[in-house]
Amino acid sequence: MMDEQDERPDKRAERKSKHAAGDSRQKEQSDNEKKFSPIPQDLDEVLERLKNEVGYGTSFDIVVREMSFGDKRVAFFFMNGLANSLLLSNLINRLTFLNPDHLSGDAFKMFFNEYLPSSQAVKQEDWNKILTSVLSGNTALFIDEEPFAIDIDAKNFPGRGPEEPSIERVVRGSRDGFTETLMTNVSLIRRRLRDPQLRYELVRVGARTQTDICIAYINDLVDKELLEAIKDKIKAVKLDGLPLADKQLEEATVKRGWNPFPNVRYSERPDVVSAHMLEGAVVVLVDTSPSVMILPTTFFDLIQHAEENRQTPFIGTYLRWVRFAGIFASLFLLPLWILFVMHPEYKPSALDFLGPEKTGKLPLVVQFLLAEVGVDLMRMAAVHTPTPLATAMSLVAAILIGDIAVQTGVFINEVILYMAVAAIGMFATPSYELGLANRIVRLLLIIAVSAFKVPGLVIATTAVLILLCTERSFNRPYMWPFIPFDLRALMNIILRPPVLQNRFRPNLLRPQRREKMPKPE
Template identity: 60%
Template sequence: MQNQGNPDQHREDTQGQGGQSQGGQQFEHEIQSPSAEIDLKKIQEEVSNTVEEAVIYWQKNDNIHKKLEEIKKTLVEVAGLERSFDVIFREMTFGSRRTGLFYLNGFAKDEVMTLILERLTFLVPDQLNTNAVKAFFECYIPHIQVEKVNKMSQVINKVLAGSSAFFMEHESTAIVMDVKNFPGRGPEEPSLERVVRGARDGFTETLLTNVTLVRRRLRDPGLKYELIQVGRRTRTDVAIAYIDDITNSRDVEAVRKKIKALDIDGLPLADKQLEEAIINKGWNPYPLVRYSERPDSVAAHLLDGNIVIFVDTSPSVMILPTTFFDLCQHAEENRETAFVGTYLRLVRFIGIFASLFVLPMWLLLATHPEFKPQALYFIGAQKASKLPLLVQFIIAELGVDLMRMAAIHTPTPLATAIGLMAAILLGDVAVKAGLFVNEVILYMAVAAIGLFATPSYELSLANRIVRLFLLILVAIFGGPGLIVGSTLIIVMLVLHRSYNSPYLWPFIPFNAKAMLNIIIRRPVLKMKERPSFNQTVDSSKMRKDES
């Protein structure tokens, strides 16, 4: 790939503080011959953005050479053979025909490969007289996922993705076997979307496992998974999932075009980088997609006509389009009865509203008593403190964020101790020292609980920033600051769209029936229509004669 084998980089990697290492001496010894000098010049001049460009640079074309020695030379320069310990080229002879098995040591499934090699050892020369590739492919490789490949770059890309390839002397075709075995963990309940009753399986870092978990719940032939590779170097697998007779085809095509048009080195940070590249490109703090780690929630959204994007190596998926109110809903509400689910939903909405407006409204009433009704005479600081109220709120906000980050980066056994220490230091000691008033700690705790009750982690972070913005406006401008700030936030949310869908739907534009469904968790048989903002092909969830 680009500048692969650069000598300056090689010396930097192999030279320690005490002098040049053995690797550096060996490299200098190798370049003394005229042929090595020519290779060194080619290495210095190489600039290639893709594997195909690198293969063509080294062997003038992208065909598979018929000689194993030439194949090895290409693999040395392009794939890192003999330079990376996990890149293996195993030469063997089967039926008097020389072969080379090319694979990555960490991805090969030992049991399957051993079985294949054991079967090949029984070959005799007479069985390979006519067409060795055809004989290997059709008769002697007992595996399901096997294909013939004629391009060298395709072979290298497939091996880097975990497959294994057979090269044969005098043959310009390779046999690629999908025998990869990715390191990973088993499905377990997501930490951010826990439910009291319900499935305990969640997505993992393996793409095939994730799509299978959804397929298990949706046995619909209309469910489609389109696979696209993104990134010139990482070649990350991205799968677009949708139900073709429900989802709007224009939205699917728009998502497909944006993903295919990406021209970047790669997606090492998986779905979050993909979201920023194709959806949320600006400084908008609010999430324009919904993340989920629950296969049952993803299946429900697919049935509603949403598009789901899976990214390999990520245990979460992106659901789009989405709305502000969709981000406020949780799977727990649908695991209870309609009445209890409605109660939980209302409590959650109250918590989200409190996390946004309780602190700015209290600060307004505490600093401007003229706005305070007689019934709320008790609102305000009962004791004086050494710090202004705005400074107290800012310190408390930063303290809560620091405590949250410390809990994330702290081993679980110590997380409780950190919480107790922060509560004592920031709460009790700060109040007794006269730096804080009791009311600030109280209302800050209420707002923090509301944030933690927000189902979407990304939405809670955005609400925290908006709350801090409103606090500053109230401290500077008073009542007009709260009104203007709230209006600006609403206008910003109205102007933003999630893949051509109104972000504040069904509040703006107002849809009374859909808004009622947002506030009240209706029984399953009463939910006969899919959300209209998805603009689905089939809007009905029930058969026409049953609705």
């Protein structure tokens, strides 16, 4: 009896939760039904709604062209500058061939079914959807006394052609890069991956911007759980808009807080993106952005460059090691030098020449902090300076200001030298976001060493390592294959393997098919 009494409250609670879930589903369905708005059959009412809702008659780029074909009044609604005028002209010419004597409401349906491909025109009965479609570049054809509109795909976005990315340049390799037009970027990937399993799913985010977001993956390779997690996070974004495109989407989905290390790898190269997709990664393309997000990513993905795979395995490995050394120097060269200067007893006898002959008018820590700020100022000035003046600005900043600062005693020669080495190592980092994060870590290490000497360096380094080891990118360990340890994958990072020896896809992505190629006989 006691067991039955204990079970009754649980059953009641379960029934209540089911009823609540059912009520929420009904409410959600009713909300979706409210969102549906039928298209008025009266063309005059359509024009009046266009004036009130989208600013027809006020905004000069909103175009409505009224025409008559036979006994039917029609109106073309499109955005000036986003519509393909040539396609619309051909469409109007074809409409003039309709016989007025046999024209009826079904004639337009038959016309579009017979004379236009299905991919170019569809019938739309929802007012809100037709408005969003036109604002995205399509053209709407409203027909008097008809409860629908014809949604015509006649986009013609202004944009530039594919160019070589300014960040991910290579000596050997393709020169095309992503642009701000989504269809161009999709085509660049499709050109390299002629795989029937390649999938492009379109999602719109932003209540006002209605930004097109494309989720791309290879269906028989990608981990379905990872794919669904990414799609759920993107669909759950509730923002007014994404005017800054992919960066705002990253912050809304990853939600990293104040962690400086990037959890997303950006790339503007179609070959790099295609290579990651062949390993089972998911990529996200955002309209109006030339950068593509590769998900998930690791710390070691961010320090690899396409140039390594454009050279022989030996040269690629050498380039990779040089890059690793540059990144290590950008992080630890300045803190270690400050530590050796402040505590010469820790300095090996072979490094006695590292000490400065004079310390200058300012403390060494202050000199390094000022030099860090100076490098950032020069970088920002180079970005904002017109290209013809950028070279002159760099010469003035690097030579004149640096030389005068040394002569006046504000800086010593060693500070300028080691700061330059650290800056070069930072700029050698393939990921711009990781380079900025490493700069923050370097500042933290410099301050920790100056304040707490050896314990400060050890504690700060340990804190950064703990942060990296506990970080996850879409539920994948950020420091893989170091933690958790994977020897095969770690060797593929230390060495650039030959193509025929790189037979397996990384375990991190949990691909449906591990092998890239059959085992050689």
